[in-house]
Amino acid sequence: xxxxxxxxxxxxxGQTPFARHLADDERTLACRAVLAALDDAGIAPGEVDALxxxxxxxxxxxxxxxxxxxxxxxxxxxxGYGGGGSCATVAHLAAAIAAGQATxxxxxxxxxxxxxxxxxxxxxxxxxxxxxxxxxxxxLRPADEIAMLxxxxxxxxxxxxxxxxxxALACRNRANQNPAAVMYERPLTREMxxxxxxxxxxxxxxxxxxxxxGALACVVVSAERARDCRxxxxxxxxxxxxxxxxxxxxxxxxxxxxxxxxxWTAARHLWKHADFTPQDVDVAQIYDAFTALIPLSLEGYGxxxxxEGGAFTEQGALEIGGRLPLNTSGGGLSEAYVHGFNLITxxxxxxxxxxxxxxxxxxxxxxxxxxxxxxxxxxxxx
Amino acid sequence: xxxPVIDSDGAPFWGHARQGELRVQACGDCGEPRxxxxxxxxxxxxxxxxxxxxxxxGRIWSYVVPHPPxxxxxxxxxxxxxxxxxxxxxxxxxxxxxxxxxxxxxxxxVPAGRIRIGxxxxxxxxxxxxxxxxxxxx
Numbered sequence: 179x180x181x182x183x184x185x186x187x188x189x190x191x192g193q194t195p196f197a198r199h200l201a202d203d204e205r206t207l208a209c210r211a212v213l214a215a216l217d218d219a220g221i222a223p224g225e226v227d228a229l230x231x232x233x234x235x236x237x238x239x240x241x242x243x244x245x246x247x248x249x250x251x252x253x254x255x256x257x258g259y260g261g262g263g264s265c266a267t268v269a270h271l272a273a274a275i276a277a278g279q280a281t282x283x284x285x286x287x288x289x290x291x292x293x294x295x296x297x298x299x300x301x302x303x304x305x306x307x308x309x310x311x312x313x314x315x316x317x318l319r320p321a322d323e324i325a326m327l328x329x330x331x332x333x334x335x336x337x338x339x340x341x342x343x344x345x346a347l348a349c350r351n352r353a354n355q356n357p358a359a360v361m362y363e364r365p366l367t368r369e370m371x372x373x374x375x376x377x378x379x380x381x382x383x384x385x386x387x388x389x390x391x392g393a394l395a396c397v398v399v400s401a402e403r404a405r406d407c408r409x410x411x412x413x414x415x416x417x418x419x420x421x422x423x424x425x426x427x428x429x430x431x432x433x434x435x436x437x438x439x440x441x442w443t444a445a446r447h448l449w450k451h452a453d454f455t456p457q458d459v460d461v462a463q464i465y466d467a468f469t470a471l472i473p474l475s476l477e478g479y480g481x482x483x484x485x486e487g488g489a490f491t492e493q494g495a496l497e498i499g500g501r502l503p504l505n506t507s508g509g510g511l512s513e514a515y516v517h518g519f520n521l522i523t524x525x526x527x528x529x530x531x532x533x534x535x536x537x538x539x540x541x542x543x544x545x546x547x548x549x550x551x552x553x554x555x556x557x558x559x560x
Numbered sequence: 561x562x563x564p565v566i567d568s569d570g571a572p573f574w575g576h577a578r579q580g581e582l583r584v585q586a587c588g589d590c591g592e593p594r595x596x597x598x599x600x601x602x603x604x605x606x607x608x609x610x611x612x613x614x615x616x617x618g619r620i621w622s623y624v625v626p627h628p629p630x631x632x633x634x635x636x637x638x639x640x641x642x643x644x645x646x647x648x649x650x651x652x653x654x655x656x657x658x659x660x661x662x663x664x665x666x667x668x669x670v671p672a673g674r675i676r677i678g679x680x681x682x683x684x685x686x687x688x689x690x691x692x693x694x695x696x697x698x
Contacts, residue, residue: 315667
């Protein structure tokens with residue numbers, strides 16, 4: 179089986195402004211981001227024949243297609259589990275195009291999480307693991323569920339709040355270089371971090387991602403078609419989804435090893451189909467709804483051993499010039515929280531050489547989706 | 561406060577809890593305990609199951625202390641604790657609950673500074689049949 183390695187490329191990216199509140203509704207934001215991505219690629223909307231998004235996306239295919247003037251669609255898919263689906267939207271398009279089911283694919287996410295409701299306030303929505311086992315006891319928000327794993331992780335491996343601060347700081351420093359980032363003009367200090375209010379101990383305000391309005395999109399075509407597009411192609415080298423055996427989502431408290439999660443499953447497939455290894459990754463965009471997901475993901479994707487994710491962040495490892503520059507547009511913590519789609523577009527910019535925090539000569543980039551929920555990941559290369 | 565939204569798999573657990581019994585689902589064929597409850601056994605695929613009584617002793621596996629913004633009933637008690645308890649009888653069965661001073665007490669009735677991972681706890685039941693946990697006297 180030949181697989182999808184390097185057979186498709188991301189050739190266009192687009193986004194709206196990011197803010198706590200944008201006037202446009204989600205559908206309008208989706209249209210703007212998609213049209214910007216197609217313009218970036220130099221491809222007319224009428225040529226699009228494939229779509230992919232998240233099950234939580236509220237602009238559906240019919241509305242988007244008729245608004246922006248797509249042609250006949252022959253492939254459309256949606257991926258579940260919130261931010262776990264981000265990279266899978268690109269993976270599904272890559273697989274569909276490689277298999278001949280479509281030729282021009284658009285993936286997108288539009289969300290008014292800044293001015294809209296907080297999803298955890300809707301207690302009628304059921305989760306992958308029934309909420310009867312957690313919510314009555316006051317484990318209400320994703321932050322509470324991940325904080326539980328974080329406390330255990332810190333206890334078992336000696337990780338500290340300083341390690342989590344290293345993650346928050348790296349993301350904030352990159353946002354301070356990125357005029358599009360919500361936190362562009364807002365530097366973070368250790369004192370601010372250590373004295374900030376708690377959200378769910380051991381996670382404080384700065385361990386939590388932003389709440390943002392915004393939309394992003396990207397365009398995927400075959401490698402052959404990519405050569406004729408306006409921008410330098412960024413190839414989808416390897417892609418994976420991951421749902422481990424006996425996994426329970428963000429409340430992964432009931433298996434033999436709760437501190438391994440979907441990243442480990444996605445990583446095994448990702449590296450099996452790649453021509454390079456974690457040591458060859460020039461820059462990483464790792465899903466950061468919470469700082470604690472970074473040490474877990476560093477372990478899961480093979481950048482360090484079990485329990486070493488906290489220590490990995492020391493000595494500026496995640497900064498530009500460090501071992502693994504992280505979330506170079508600011509990530510969900512400091513650029514925008516749009517279910518991780520901004521990590522994909524930043525991966526593309528790094529490999530085009532157009533990031534506002536460019537890693538010199540970056541040729542390989544790992545992009546990941548939410549850890550702690552059924553996830554997905556991409557290895558991109560120039 | 562949120563009542564458990566009970567599904568058919570979970571109903572026996574809550575039924576037993578209302579009678580003051582802590583029981584977990586176990587396979588009726590291979591005997592393997594499982595949580596949360598589900599229709600069939602992931603080890604032997606049997607649809608037979610039983611509800612096995614456990615002693616109600618465990619250790620705190622992890623805990624969090626939520627602060628607002630929270631739902632109103634919970635914000636009124638914040639900061640409060642939520643713990644995960646690893647059962648002595650079945651170490652892979654970890655129940656989410658609250659550490660309280662006594663059965664039926666508020667979620668903030670034990671100061672967060674007294675909570676430690678590894679502390680021994682024992683189950684008690686609130687008036688509504690919700691399992692809660694108190695520190696074992698050592």
